[in-house]
Amino acid sequence: MADSEDEATSAAPRPKAAPGRTASGARKASAKTARTRAREFALQALYQHLVGQQEAVSIDHFTRELSGFHKADSAHYDALLHGCIREAAEMDALITPQLDRPLAEISPIEHAVMWMGVYEFRHCLEVPWRVVINECIELAKDFGGTDGHKYVNAVLNALAAQWRATEVQADKAAGRARG
Secondary structure, three states: OOOHHHHHHOOOOOOOOOOOEOOOOOEOHHHOOHHHHHHHHHHHHHHHHHHHOOOHHHHHHHHHOOOOHHHOOHHHHHHHHHHHHHOHHHHHHHHHHHOOOOHHHOOHHHHHHHHHHHHHHHHOOOOOHHHHHHHHHHHHHHHOOOOHHHHHHHHHHHHHHHHOHHHHHHHHHHHHHHO
8 A cells, every 4th residue: 555655746646536435446444334344354254264174163263363353243244154154055056056157166255255145145134135235246346356246246136036035026116116
């Protein structure tokens, strides 16, 4: 990260950031909710599980020591980390029919993000389906590959119609009523 002196002397113009975002488009740390932070830490932990095949307990101990964890919703983090690992095979079975390639070819970031989305659809009914998808898209944008968020969006939208059918239908009906 550049210091203020470098920024002041830089010849290249910098893009203006939208409110709550940095110039690169990422959400500013101060604009993040405790749940958003929990999702970020859960994503990092699930990545360690997928790539390193580490056990949830050791990943959990490591993650809780990371800088900024105290600002996260630890209960939501716990639910995501332990729930996704516990239900991994079942969630993979739900995700796989939505894919256009083998699950093994999906990046571990997008894989973990999709797990989190499916877990929240099924177990966090207080979180609206659109919020689940938006949070997952933002995670994929911030941590994943260039267009990984588009893939995550398509898969989770298809799964939302299955797991949150009532909400999805109500939103579509409300959209028609407004339009």
